[in-house]
Amino acid sequence: MGRRMIWMNEKKKKKTVTVTKNVNGKEKDLARNRWVRLVFGMAVMAALFSGLLIVIDQFGLMEYAASEPASLPRIESFRAEPETIRAGESSTLIWNVTRARNVSIDTIGPVVPSGEFAVMPKETSNYTLFASNPAGSVEVAVTVQVNYPL
Secondary structure, eight states: OEEEEEEEETTTTEEEEEEEEEETTEEEEHHHHHHHHHHHHHHHHHHHHHHHHHHHHHTTOOOOTTTSOOOOOEEEEEEEESSEEETTOOEEEEEEEESOSEEEETTTEEOOSEEEEEEOOSSOEEEEEEEEETTEEEEEEEEEEEEOOO
16 A cells, blocks of 8 residues: 655655655666656657658658758750751650759740650751759750741
């Protein structure tokens, strides 16, 4: 059976309450036992959480925003095939862009980072590919030459 003892602390003029339990003939301080369990539980949770972070990091699931300087987008390739066509024929614009948030081609609009698009210009035309991210933007142009029969 538990006992409740009230002690008077002379220095602080406060009452201290201690709850004890008689276990095998020994008085046991239950309040201290609760704090030990709480602190131990918190330590276990912290260890588990840090272990989880290590596992997440090992699988490459964490992003380190400040660890790498921002890089400009990179236009790996942008070309027209064929570059020269006869009037009424089509040419295909082919591109591949990395590290970009926004990619677009003037006169066409927003496009995916890697793809192709058929064009049928009536006259020689320039097409400019724009790629941007928070670090800045880059652009590359190609020309599709249109020849008319004589």
